Amino acid sequence: MIEINQVSQVFQTSARQDHLALSDISLTIQDGAFVSILGPSGCGKSTLLYIVGGFVRPTRGAAKMKGRAITGPGPDRGPVFQEFALFPWKSVLGNVMYGPRQQGIKHAEAEAQSRALIEMVGLKGFEDFYPKELSGGMKQRVALARTLAYHPEVLLMDEPFGALDAHTRTRLQNDLLNIWERDRKTVLFVTHSVEEAVFLSDKVVMMTRSPGRIREIIEIDLPRPRRRTELLLDPRYQKYIVEIERMFDDSGEGE
Amino acid sequence: MIRRIAPLLACLGLLVAWQLASLALKNDSFPTALEAIRAIPAVLGDKDSLVNFGASLRRMAIGFAAAVVISIPLGLLMGRSRAVASFFNPLLMVIYPVPKAALMPIIMLWLGVGDLSKTLVIFLGVSLPVIYHSFEGAKAVEEKMLWSGAAMGLSAVQRLVRIVLPAALPEILTGCRTGLVLALITMITSEMIARQSGAGNILFNALDMGQYDTVFAMIIIVGAMGIVLDALFERLRARLVRWSEPQFDIPLSFS
Numbered sequence: 001m002i003e004i005n006q007v008s009q010v011f012q013t014s015a016r017q018d019h020l021a022l023s024d025i026s027l028t029i030q031d032g033a034f035v036s037i038l039g040p041s042g043c044g045k046s047t048l049l050y051i052v053g054g055f056v057r058p059t060r061g062a063a064k065m066k067g068r069a070i071t072g073p074g075p076d077r078g079p080v081f082q083e084f085a086l087f088p089w090k091s092v093l094g095n096v097m098y099g100p101r102q103q104g105i106k107h108a109e110a111e112a113q114s115r116a117l118i119e120m121v122g123l124k125g126f127e128d129f130y131p132k133e134l135s136g137g138m139k140q141r142v143a144l145a146r147t148l149a150y151h152p153e154v155l156l157m158d159e160p161f162g163a164l165d166a167h168t169r170t171r172l173q174n175d176l177l178n179i180w181e182r183d184r185k186t187v188l189f190v191t192h193s194v195e196e197a198v199f200l201s202d203k204v205v206m207m208t209r210s211p212g213r214i215r216e217i218i219e220i221d222l223p224r225p226r227r228r229t230e231l232l233l234d235p236r237y238q239k240y241i242v243e244i245e246r247m248f249d250d251s252g253e254g255e
Numbered sequence: 256m257i258r259r260i261a262p263l264l265a266c267l268g269l270l271v272a273w274q275l276a277s278l279a280l281k282n283d284s285f286p287t288a289l290e291a292i293r294a295i296p297a298v299l300g301d302k303d304s305l306v307n308f309g310a311s312l313r314r315m316a317i318g319f320a321a322a323v324v325i326s327i328p329l330g331l332l333m334g335r336s337r338a339v340a341s342f343f344n345p346l347l348m349v350i351y352p353v354p355k356a357a358l359m360p361i362i363m364l365w366l367g368v369g370d371l372s373k374t375l376v377i378f379l380g381v382s383l384p385v386i387y388h389s390f391e392g393a394k395a396v397e398e399k400m401l402w403s404g405a406a407m408g409l410s411a412v413q414r415l416v417r418i419v420l421p422a423a424l425p426e427i428l429t430g431c432r433t434g435l436v437l438a439l440i441t442m443i444t445s446e447m448i449a450r451q452s453g454a455g456n457i458l459f460n461a462l463d464m465g466q467y468d469t470v471f472a473m474i475i476i477v478g479a480m481g482i483v484l485d486a487l488f489e490r491l492r493a494r495l496v497r498w499s500e501p502q503f504d505i506p507l508s509f510s
Contacts, residue, residue, distance in 0.1 A: 055402045073405035085399035089421045089498045099407040130498045150407055 002029040002052060002154065007061035009047050020211040021047050027205060027214065029186060036189045036197035039207030045190045046158050052188060053079050053156050075103065078152030082159040084139040086131040092118060092142050093127040099150030117145040122175065137168035154186040173199060174228060181225050198240045199231065206247060216247060284467050291471035298472050304457050311442055311453040314370055318377025319438045326385035327427055331419050334393025347386060355380040356444035368449040380441035381434035388430025392423025425499045428492045435488055439481050
């Protein structure tokens with residue numbers, strides 16, 4: 001369980017003025033839940049994710065994981081970034097093996113696990129390729145495999161499909177759901193796409209434009225496993241989308 | 256084909272231009288290219304001059320190696336820590352524009368005319384470009400890459416050695432390549448000022464004695480050393496940073 005208690009974040013702008021990015025956020029995320037944080041760009045949703053990751057220290061308030069205060073990054077929380085952040089000097093296999101090797105798993109065992117993961121994310125045959133040789137979608141698959149490889153309890157996904165074209169994004173969303181449905185890790189997923197949030201999540205946390213506050217938490221009560229083609233025809237799915245889109249419009253906070 | 260022989264053609268063209276210029280000028284202190292080339296075997300065949308070359312190369316190797324070993328960690332630390340950068344930057348800015356050979360007379364007063372002074376001057380000459388490029392390389396390392404490493408459990412020191420160093424390696428090696436050429440230059444100039452042994456010593460003794468063919472033979476030899484050293488280093492560099500080479504820039508298209 002992740003608990004975020006009254007977290008606020010103040011940044012200094014380059015003009016040396018204080019900018020309130022997050023204001024008084026409190027949120028609890030249950031184990032095994034797929035939770036999306038949805039909001040317009042600049043609402044601090046990524047910052048919230050970085051606080052849970054331990055990459056950024058909140059100005060006020062605190063985040064806890066399993067009752068213990070988060071003071072820094074750790075292998076229990078695995079990030080996947082929009083920028084992929086792969087190690088360019090390592091091959092696909094080298095990237096995926098990095099975490100397990102760091103945790104002291106023997107080379108042969110780490111390699112076997114990593115090869116299986118690479119196959120799972122659909123990149124069999126690309127083990128010896130370098131990140132530069134891969135397309136954006138493939139890079140993000142590697143990044144996901146690299147993070148899954150060290151078995152984090154929570155996946156922290158920071159607009160992971162934001163830099164990809166629509167077709168690639170759809171395929172990766174489907175594959176992510178398939179992978180997630182196998183072991184149901186806790187996922188905290190940041191996005192600005194309403195459809196993406198509704199399609200993937202159990203719960204959508206809607207944020208307001210800056211300063212970021214929680215505006216509404218919407219439970220997405222749709223059956224799993226979810227199939228995109230079925231959902232697109234499902235009036236409940238459509239209703240969620242329209243409802244959330246309206247909230248954006250109401251407050252003039254649409255993009 | 257033309258691309259491969261182009262450098263040879265350039266060298267040949269230079270020699271022809273030299274030959275013609277010297278024939279036209281008919282100046283005693285400007286031997287023809289052929290005369291200079293004919294003097295090369297005499298220089299290289301002489302045991303004394305080989306000892307001199309050995310001494311030069313030894314100082315150059317020690318100065319270069321010491322500079323690289325100290326400058327890379329310093330540059331990387333400066334690139335990742337603002338405090339370290341603010342401390343060293345002003346110092347480096349003072350040293351940067353000073354020709355290192357100009358320090359030679361002062362250093363000779365302190366350390367004598369022996370190896371130590373010359374090696375120190377080479378060390379100073381090599382250090383600055385290596386520090387500068389390591390600094391720039393480390394500064395440019397993506398924050399998210401370091402976060403990914405931190406999440407895998409890498410400590411700050413491990414991140415510096417195992418992420419910042421390899422990620423900045425292409426830039427570092429660019430600095431080393433500049434440093435290598437500067438090592439050759441400072442090697443010759445230091446020997447010009449503190450004439451005691453070395454290639455610069457042969458060159459300037461010959462100049463004093465009016466043996467102009469030997470002077471120009473030495474210039475050819477030093478130039479050739481520069482080309483060979485640079486070519487060797489370039490091969491090493493290409494092997495070390497194969498993953499960042501431009502031929503890898505065309506990504507596969509596959510989602």
